[in-house]
Amino acid sequence: MIRFILLLALALGLPAAAQPDLTKVEIQAQKLSDSVYMLTGAGGNMGVSVGEEVFLIDDQFAPLTERIEAAVRKLSPRPIRFVLNTHWHFDHTGGNENLGKAGALIIAHENVRRRMSVEGFIEFLNMRFKAEPRQALPVVTFTRDVTFHLNGDEIHVYHVPNAHTDGDAIVHFKKSDVVHMGDTFFNRLYPFIDTSSGGTVDGVIAAADRVLQLAGEGTRIIPGHGPLAGRGDLAAYRNMLASVSGRIREQVRAGRSLAEVQEARPTADFDAVWGKGFLNPQRFVEMLYRNLQQAK
Numbered sequence: 081m082i083r084f085i086l087l088l089a090l091a092l093g094l095p096a097a098a099q100p101d102l103t104k105v106e107i108q109a110q111k112l113s114d115s116v117y118m119l120t121g122a123g124g125n126m127g128v129s130v131g132e133e134v135f136l137i138d139d140q141f142a143p144l145t146e147r148i149e150a151a152v153r154k155l156s157p158r159p160i161r162f163v164l165n166t167h168w169h170f171d172h173t174g175g176n177e178n179l180g181k182a183g184a185l186i187i188a189h190e191n192v193r194r195r196m197s198v199e200g201f202i203e204f205l206n207m208r209f210k211a212e213p214r215q216a217l218p219v220v221t222f223t224r225d226v227t228f229h230l231n232g233d234e235i236h237v238y239h240v241p242n243a244h245t246d247g248d249a250i251v252h253f254k255k256s257d258v259v260h261m262g263d264t265f266f267n268r269l270y271p272f273i274d275t276s277s278g279g280t281v282d283g284v285i286a287a288a289d290r291v292l293q294l295a296g297e298g299t300r301i302i303p304g305h306g307p308l309a310g311r312g313d314l315a316a317y318r319n320m321l322a323s324v325s326g327r328i329r330e331q332v333r334a335g336r337s338l339a340e341v342q343e344a345r346p347t348a349d350f351d352a353v354w355g356k357g358f359l360n361p362q363r364f365v366e367m368l369y370r371n372l373q374q375a376k
């Protein structure tokens with residue numbers, strides 16, 4: 081659905097406020113441990129920890145809030161007390177205002193609050209966003225990390241600098257052996273990196289490395305987009321990003337134009353697995369080229 085929304089917005093040059101038809105979206109829950117579930121619908125993948133409290137990671141789009149609440153109610157009778165935003169993007173924070181008004185405490189990296197407080201812009205997608213109302217904004221912000229002691233688990237939330245954006249958080253459920261990586265990980269589709277919000281490909285690779293250090297063979301990894309993953313999927317993603325960005329970096333240093341780099345097809349050996357997402361190979365190369373040119 082997110083591919084559809086972005087493609088639609090791109091194709092029509094619509095402002096991001098234009099909402100697609102979400103009426104048929106169903107929220108699905110997948111059990112990952114005694115207390116942690118992955119939730120999918122439209123937009124970024126969510127995670128939820130249930131027990132004596134309900135702790136939700138990301139909240140997709142506002143029209144889905146009631147369905148998200150209903151899906152959570154099947155897992156726990158308790159209200160959603162905490163909402164953790166992995167970053168500021170609209171397909172991860174769209175339910176904030178509804179849930180904030182309903183009494184949830186919203187937590188995020190300080191740059192998420194800063195970006196949501198003012199008019200937003202995603203340059204590569206040419207999408208603009210209004211400043212969010214007070215009730216949609218994170219109430220508790222952190223800079224480096226924060227830990228929640230809930231539901232028999234230790235939930236370690238830590239910032240990874242300049243990755244998908246400048247406000248990314250990764251959530252590690254230590255006892256459950258589950259990690260939610262937000263949009264620092266797209267599983268089996270070329271990732272979008274929001275350079276205009278401080279994202280860099282090197283930061284995404286570093287974020288993947290941090291999770292690879294803590295993940296074991298049995299660790300379940302929730303990506304921001306794409307299916308549930310394991311350590312091997314994340315290692316393949318890291319390898320793809322390092323290979324493709326390394327090739328493009330060489331070409332940028334050699335002074336090649338974007339058209340020349342695209343012509344050389346630096347993604348060719350990865351396209352079969354990764355090239356069917358909302359960024360096709362040509363757009364992915366363009367995004368990395370512009371990112372690496374800025375970093376030169």
Ligand SMILES: [Zn+2]
Pocket residue numbers: 167169244263
């Ligand atoms: Zn995002």
